[in-house]
Amino acid sequence: MNRKNEIWVFGDYRNYFQNRVTLQLIGRAVELAKEIKATVCAVVMGHDLDEWIGEYMAHGARRVYVVEDPSLKEYDAETYAHLTARLAAAHSPEILLVGATSFGREFAPRVAKRLNTGLTADCVGLAINSDGLLVQTAPSFGGNLLADIVTPQQRPQMATVRPGIFKEIPHNYEAKGEVIRIPLPKDIPARRIRLIKSVRQTQKPQKIEDAAIVICSGRGIGTQKKFNSLYELAELTDAEVGATRPLVYAGWADHEDLVGQAGKNIRPKILFSFGVSGAIQHTAAISGAEFIIAVNKNPQAPMMKMADVAICADAGQVCAALIRELKKRIR
């Protein structure tokens, strides 16, 4: 029963329509698996799981481990960690990936502790190096710092991964795979936390995370009037507007629009950044942007170093010129 060389992805299916991270991780695992000749597996626990089992296979998992029981209906970090650690101890996967959701970030550290292995938090990159080790890229504080981290000895190599970093593979409902059902062990410990109430948070659709173009503004935009003109630019380009913390504090933008460690994570195809200095709390959340156009008076600002096009000019003036030009040029 001891199957080596598996990459496991933990099936986090709660809040499914906003949370695609499990599929994104399966997508990345499929690429990693080619390099170490591994099988991509999903691990899923809970109740009424058939839908997710099918979904994970359709998106690239070749084997799905399932622990299904009515008593597992509610997410519980301790119980799920207990079960996952046991499964992992029995099947020795090389790698175990978990989405950095609220749940994942409480669950994964417990699993790692039980398995006596390392864990890298909230990764924005995963790769296999020449030693066959999983290189986990995690942002850490202070000016755009990234750290490449490995777990040389212990297994599995574990990482939580930020949602929105990797792409899911388009579904293929013809895909075949193996389902391994594991009966609920008799001796799982009693829950020590009771869920009294769980209410779905009402929120506006999380559009900025999905937008192909995001216009993000910082204090350098200067005035609220100029900030508001960014919405005109956004309308022209079908973009969403985001802001740094000072603008949220000033009340120009909502907390919902905050881009950064304390706010939203974005991965647009194009990011326009106006008057943003590029503090790590902000830039950690934009590392998934494909192409960055930054406007800043100061060419040395960290944001300008991150940009593909660094425009050294006044943010308000560039915005006005862009609006004028685009009106003429968009067909």
Place this chain on the structure above:
Amino acid sequence: MELVVCIKQVPMVSELPWDPATGTLKRELAEGMMNPACRHALEAALQLKARQGGRITAVTMGPPMAEEVLRQALALGADEGLLLSDPAMAGADTFITSRILAKAVKQCRPDFDLILCGCYTSDSETAQVGPQLAEELDLPSAAFVEEIDMKKNRLIVSRFSDGFIETLEMKLPGLVTVSTQCYTPRYFSLAGIEAAFPDGAPIRTVRAGDLGLDPESIGVHASPTRILKVYAAGADKENIVLRGAPKQIVDHLLNRFGDRIGGAMGKDIKKNRN
């Protein structure tokens, strides 16, 4: 209630000195401060103590200068400080940090009811130490909590979790990590501390040996993870710098990257003749 608050000293981000040559931080020059989330955890503990009575022990693991954050905690209303400081502890990852913290709590406060941690630190940002500490001490835990209350001898907490607002009931002893959305920290005056503790601040320094920890089992060598390299994100990106009059800049931008921008919008952007 016997409360333990875990506090980390972190470098002050806004003050970080950059090395222009390498584009990295000179960490050793940075000034230390109490990790923001830990201030929220301490505030939550202070409010619990005000309602329930009891005692707060502030614990930090770090270099000798980390004593500062314990003094701040005392000035704010904590009763005792525990400084876990030993060269052998340097470079510990979360796996080892939680092992050391667990050992210290077991030894120095075995009768604790609740441990409060910050939800994450502003330097390593892992959010792992809290849950791993709970695992070490075999405790129930709730991460990123927003509100904490006691009902009989149970803890009631609420939190935002993946699109849900959850209310949970937890048996004690237990552990929570406190989010930075609530429990706005109060301000402190360091002057207060001399008056409050005329015989000197009640801070105890604990070394690895005092905890019965073998130096081999802690610190950077015992940590399961290894840092291969640390680098500035996108520092070596080749970029295009545009300067001049806004109109010229925009023309240049749209002529050269109009296709790319238009592609993202699903619209066509015309090129100019120039």
